[in-house]
Amino acid sequence: MHILLLGSGGREHALAWKIAGSPLLTKLWCAPGNVGIAREAECVALDVANHAAVIEFCKANGIELVVVGPETPLAAGIVDDLENAGIKAFGPSKKAAQLEASKGFTKALCSEFNIPTGAYRRCTSAAEALDYVRAQGAPIVVKADGLAAGKGVVVAKTLAEAEAAIAMMFDGAFGAAGAEVVIEEFLEGREVSFFALCDGETAIPLASAQDHKRVFDHDQGPNTGGMGAYSPTPFVTPEVHDEIMSRIILPAVAGMRARGTPFHGVLYAGVMLTKAGPKLFEFNVRFGDPECQVLMLRMMSDIVPAFLAVCDGELKHFDLRWYPQAAVTVVMAAKGYPGDYKKGSRIEGLDDAAKVEGVEIFHAGTTEKDGSILANGGRVLNVCALGETITEAQARAYQAIDRIKWPDGFCRRDIAWQAVEQERVGS
Ligand code: AMP
Numbered sequence: 001m002h003i004l005l006l007g008s009g010g011r012e013h014a015l016a017w018k019i020a021g022s023p024l025l026t027k028l029w030c031a032p033g034n035v036g037i038a039r040e041a042e043c044v045a046l047d048v049a050n051h052a053a054v055i056e057f058c059k060a061n062g063i064e065l066v067v068v069g070p071e072t073p074l075a076a077g078i079v080d081d082l083e084n085a086g087i088k089a090f091g092p093s094k095k096a097a098q099l100e101a102s103k104g105f106t107k108a109l110c111s112e113f114n115i116p117t118g119a120y121r122r123c124t125s126a127a128e129a130l131d132y133v134r135a136q137g138a139p140i141v142v143k144a145d146g147l148a149a150g151k152g153v154v155v156a157k158t159l160a161e162a163e164a165a166i167a168m169m170f171d172g173a174f175g176a177a178g179a180e181v182v183i184e185e186f187l188e189g190r191e192v193s194f195f196a197l198c199d200g201e202t203a204i205p206l207a208s209a210q211d212h213k214r215v216f217d218h219d220q221g222p223n224t225g226g227m228g229a230y231s232p233t234p235f236v237t238p239e240v241h242d243e244i245m246s247r248i249i250l251p252a253v254a255g256m257r258a259r260g261t262p263f264h265g266v267l268y269a270g271v272m273l274t275k276a277g278p279k280l281f282e283f284n285v286r287f288g289d290p291e292c293q294v295l296m297l298r299m300m301s302d303i304v305p306a307f308l309a310v311c312d313g314e315l316k317h318f319d320l321r322w323y324p325q326a327a328v329t330v331v332m333a334a335k336g337y338p339g340d341y342k343k344g345s346r347i348e349g350l351d352d353a354a355k356v357e358g359v360e361i362f363h364a365g366t367t368e369k370d371g372s373i374l375a376n377g378g379r380v381l382n383v384c385a386l387g388e389t390i391t392e393a394q395a396r397a398y399q400a401i402d403r404i405k406w407p408d409g410f411c412r413r414d415i416a417w418q419a420v421e422q423e424r425v426g427s
């Protein structure tokens with residue numbers, strides 16, 4: 001098969017690596033890709049926002065499947081346009097991508113189909129939002145309705161923080177994405193990422209994973225796109241798993257179908273394990289980054305037939321197998337991230353680091369100049385490792401990181417700490 005992957009981050013490098021291992025593949029392209037992805041695929045400088053150009057490329061190269069990594073092209077309707085041109089694409093339609101592109105849409109779906117989530121109010125003016133938070137009190141969560149590159153959520157500990165967030169959003173900090181704001185009850189508990197492949201009707205859960213959103217050790221500092229992840233997580237017990245499937249994933253899939261906008265692709269539920277049971281705080285319509293990296297390392301099955309089953313509505317007869325090993329990924333970011341950072345610093349030692357047993361290094365934001373790898377983004381590398389236990393996988397990832405020479409980079413030193421602690425207590 002000829003396959004085109006869209007995207008350029010660590011998630012797409014992991015997807016490219018996994019797709020490249022499929023016996024069904026004849027040739028893989030990636031647009032725009034990155035230096036790491038270029039090891040697995042031919043990178044093409046296509047503008048993914050130009051759907052006509054993507055379609056033309058697919059036709060010229062006999063592409064039989066397009067896999068869409070990030071949310072922006074999904075929300076822009078690239079899957080609709082590809083399918084209208086007769087090209088199979090993995091990912092939701094524009095209407096189904098509303099599950100990520102509009103927080104208000106998701107909250108309304110939750111209300112209609114009885115999906116457990118925090119109490120909320122959709123507000124279209126600052127005055128309305130301020131009245132609501134003052135009535136509710138802090139802590140409270142303020143969310144821009146639309147896509148805001150992972151920055152549109154403020155978990156306000158005080159009323160003053162909530163008021164400042166409302167002012168910022170209605171002042172246009174996120175452009176049109178902040179024209180409507182959702183104010184949501186603060187949910188207390190452990191956070192897990194739950195993924196399921198959906199073909200509009202059937203949903204197959206993927207292995208469990210947990211992300212680390214805060215930038216610094218001990219979960220301190222501002223939220224980021226994710227500083228590391230691990231899989232499996234001991235906190236998604238079989239009971240929790242069943243509850244998330246039956247109360248969140250399946251009603252959402254059935255609800256989207258009932259509304260005439262069936263969801264195809266990978267549904268990502270951000271779930272808080274509260275005292276009152278699992279509650280949804282967001283849906284995303286694509287793989288998590290960096291959760292995808294640990295899932296790809298652990299997936300034993302060929303992913304290409306899984307993508308095809310999603311596109312063809314054939315998931316009912318499908319089964320996915322996983323390696324029993326644990327996986328950890330640690331994000332190396334440019335100093336300053338998630339705020340301002342410099343690009344262009346040199347990274348050395350990657351080949352040596354990749355020799356550590358069980359280690360795979362995915363590139364998230366790199367470029368190449370005169371044979372050197374240079375940092376070219378905020379989140380730059382994903383150092384991943386498999387191990388018999390989370391503790392072993394974590395040790396291997398950090399052993400590899402210690403071989404990487406990049407003075408302008410940093411990482412958290414405690415990724416997977418919750419599961420490591422659990423393993424220590426349990427042993
Ligand atoms: P998002 O940008 O939607 O991924 O949200 C960023 C982070 O905000 C999530 O990973 C959660 O840690 C946190 N968050 C979102 N909604 C809530 C909520 N209702 N209660 C507590 N934390 C939340």
Ligand code: GLY
Pocket residue numbers: 150211225226284287288289290291
């Ligand atoms: N890891 C969080 C996200 O992909 O949104």
